[in-house]
Amino acid sequence: MSSLQAVHFSSPLYPTWSPLYPTCSARTRRRTSTNFLKLGNPSSVFSTFINPCPSQLLRSVFLSEPPSAVVTLSSGTGEGDVEEDKYSLRSICTGHVPDHVLRRMEEVGYNFPTDVQRQALHPLFSGRDCILHAQTGSGKTLTYLLLIFSVINTQGSAVQALIIVPTRELGIQVTKVARLLAAKPMEVKEKSYTVMALLDGGMLKRHKSWLKAEPPAIVVATIGSLCQMLEKKFLKLDSLQVLVIDEVDFLFNSSKQVSALRKILTLYSSISNRQTILASASIPQHRRFLHDCIQQKWTKTDVLHIHVNPFEPMSSYLIHRFTICQKIKRHETLLSLLKVDAPEFGIIFVGEQSEKSKKAGDVPPTAILIEFLRRSYQCSDILLLEEGMNFNSRAASLLEIRQKKAYLLVATDIAARGIDLPETTHIYNFNLPRTAIEYLHRAGRTGRKPFSDKKCLVTTIITPEERFVLQRYENELMFVSKEIVM
Numbered sequence: 001m002s003s004l005q006a007v008h009f010s011s012p013l014y015p016t017w018s019p020l021y022p023t024c025s026a027r028t029r030r031r032t033s034t035n036f037l038k039l040g041n042p043s044s045v046f047s048t049f050i051n052p053c054p055s056q057l058l059r060s061v062f063l064s065e066p067p068s069a070v071v072t073l074s075s076g077t078g079e080g081d082v083e084e085d086k087y088s089l090r091s092i093c094t095g096h097v098p099d100h101v102l103r104r105m106e107e108v109g110y111n112f113p114t115d116v117q118r119q120a121l122h123p124l125f126s127g128r129d130c131i132l133h134a135q136t137g138s139g140k141t142l143t144y145l146l147l148i149f150s151v152i153n154t155q156g157s158a159v160q161a162l163i164i165v166p167t168r169e170l171g172i173q174v175t176k177v178a179r180l181l182a183a184k185p186m187e188v189k190e191k192s193y194t195v196m197a198l199l200d201g202g203m204l205k206r207h208k209s210w211l212k213a214e215p216p217a218i219v220v221a222t223i224g225s226l227c228q229m230l231e232k233k234f235l236k237l238d239s240l241q242v243l244v245i246d247e248v249d250f251l252f253n254s255s256k257q258v259s260a261l262r263k264i265l266t267l268y269s270s271i272s273n274r275q276t277i278l279a280s281a282s283i284p285q286h287r288r289f290l291h292d293c294i295q296q297k298w299t300k301t302d303v304l305h306i307h308v309n310p311f312e313p314m315s316s317y318l319i320h321r322f323t324i325c326q327k328i329k330r331h332e333t334l335l336s337l338l339k340v341d342a343p344e345f346g347i348i349f350v351g352e353q354s355e356k357s358k359k360a361g362d363v364p365p366t367a368i369l370i371e372f373l374r375r376s377y378q379c380s381d382i383l384l385l386e387e388g389m390n391f392n393s394r395a396a397s398l399l400e401i402r403q404k405k406a407y408l409l410v411a412t413d414i415a416a417r418g419i420d421l422p423e424t425t426h427i428y429n430f431n432l433p434r435t436a437i438e439y440l441h442r443a444g445r446t447g448r449k450p451f452s453d454k455k456c457l458v459t460t461i462i463t464p465e466e467r468f469v470l471q472r473y474e475n476e477l478m479f480v481s482k483e484i485v486m
Contacts, residue, residue: 089113096125096150104181105142114139115308117146123306124277125150129299131248132279133286134308135315136444137420140279144244145178147277151241152217154191158239161218164264166247166254166417168222168391169398171199173420174246175220182218193217198225198235201391208234223257230268237269247417248278249289249437265298276300281313281444282437313440313477315447315456320481322460322470331372333461334430336486338377341457343426344406349442351431352387352412364388369430370410377408385419386412416441429460436473459484 088111090102113121116134124130124147132140144163152160163178165171175197182193194216198207202225210216211234219226219235229235243265251257265276276299283289286305293299325333334348353364366386373382381404385397394414401407401421409421416438424446433439439460446456460481462470474481 087113087118089117092117092121093125093146093150097146098149100184101146101149101181103185104183105146108180110142116140116306117143119308120306121146123304124275127275129271129276129303130278131283131286131290131293131299131303131305132277133283133306133310134281135313136281136441137315137447138281138308141174141177141246144242144246144277144279145174145181147275148178148218148242148244149181149193151275152193154193154217156217156239157214159215159217159219159235159237160239161242161244162226162237162240162264162269163218163220163244163246164226164251164261165199165220165222166250166257167414168199168201169394169414169419170246170417171197171220171222172395172398178218178220195220198222198229200224204228211235223251223260226264227260230264237264240269240274242275242277243269244277244279246279249280249283250417262296266296271297271300276303282440284437314443314479317447317453317455318443318458318479319455320443320458320460320474320479321484322462322467322481323484323486324462324464324467325486327463330430330461331369333486334369334428335373335376337428337459337461338373338408341426341459343408343457345421345423346407346426346428347409347411347421347424347442347445348428348430349411349413349416349433351434365431366410366412373408373410381406382408382410384410385414387414413438413442416445419445421445425454425456427456427458429458432460432462432466432469433473436476439473440477 089105090111092113093102093105116132116138120130120132120143124143132143134140148161148163163174165174175195178193178195182195184190184192194214195218196207196210196216198219198221200222204225207225207229211229215235226235230237245251245261251261265271278293278299286307290303290305293303294301323333323337338346348369350366350369353362353366364386366384370382370384383397383401385394389397397409398419401409413433427442427446429439429442433442443458446458447454460470470481
């Protein structure tokens with residue numbers, strides 16, 4: 001077997017459910033006929049994925065239980081392409097998800113599975129706990145929502161599914177998709193699914209009344225509001241069947257939220273009674289995290305780590321660029337970039353204001369930049385989204401953005417997690433992100449249109465001293481950034 005090209009192994013502490021892909025686009029992987037050999041033995045120390053043919057790509061595997069040994073081969077004659085074209089989301093979900101949900105799914109354009117949906121839905125429908133580790137915009141939200149609709153009972157009068165999100169903005173988006181799929185046509189006489197958004201800045205009094213009268217089947221919540229309801233016993237998780245934690249790495253990296261998360265995972269509900277899904281585009285030291293999930297009893301011991309395309313953390317449709325300038329020239333450099341690119345839909349990410357600057361009463365860098373752009377760029381559709389804004393102002397900004405035919409959003413990293421603006425084609429890093437993970441999530445705000453081939457630009461403005469930091473991000477995230485001279 002001298003032609004073997006790739007071997008992936010894992011110990012029982014870190015079970016895996018992730019065929020390794022070479023670097024290529026999702027569309028290429030879907031359309032290419034492949035030879036794939038998988039040998040796995042759950043009772044042994046290693047499970048091995050082998051690609052016997054260097055000229056072809058690995059195919060996703062759909063198995064609800066890892067068998068003691070499986071060999072799957074296709075002839076490479078093209079028959080697999082015909083089979084794959086017929087392999088729709090409906091065919092995966094039929095028998096699990098109610099038909100009216102599938103019809104709504106198709107009406108809004110979700111017809112074919114993304115990579116994470118092809119790999120995750122069968123294990124999820126079989127009851128396995130999963131860690132969904134996939135690119136931003138890869139379809140993780142729809143994946144866990146389809147599972148939720150497959151298990152909850154509309155006749156029940158208790159919270160059966162809980163989705164925890166880090167920000168109000170992401171919570172609003174998840175709630176919107178859940179309600180869109182849950183909407184029942186008039187001819188369906190069954191009780192409808194109820195979805196509550198229990199988010200920071202919301203009207204908790206109204207939520208208390210709702211929870212007392214008739215608890216919703218699905219709750220989308222931020223940690224702060226959720227803990228208030230749990231501590232006052234307005235909300236109980238005794239009947240919880242599915243627990244989802246979205247952007248799990250962000251929540252666990254927050255010292256304010258990690259203790260509350262631990263309580264929710266171990267005290268308010270039990271892994272023996274629920275199915276747990278943890279999702280994020282970035283899970284640093286994911287093997288250690290997987291080990292902790294098992295040891296701390298956050299998930300069952302047979303949790304599956306579904307790592308979609310670990311060799312390509314970001315979309316292949318992104319073009320990465322950088323330009324070097326002195327710090328005092330950042331504003332002029334950005335202005336030159338905007339005039340050359342003329343973006344219709346763009347986001348400019350600005351670093352957070354330091355605590356020292358806040359105490360000194362300095363004007364926030366976002367405000368300085370917006371004033372400069374309105375004066376110099378002559379664009380009226382420049383909007384702001386930052387953490388310091390109150391919830392109503394943030395919601396108004398997002399609503400205004402979605403209603404415009406063109407926009408330029410100046411934002412801090414609150415917009416880097418979960419904000420879904422599919423029209424965005426340009427990302428500008430006015431300040432270099434502090435970490436590779438921040439770069440990944442900022443870049444993930446573009447290239448989000450499903451099945452679109454359109455190239456999108458991610459441009460970073462750096463000083464000469466920051467070049468080595470950007471090179472480190474390139475190595476860590478496996479991308480190449482091209483220098484442009486302004």
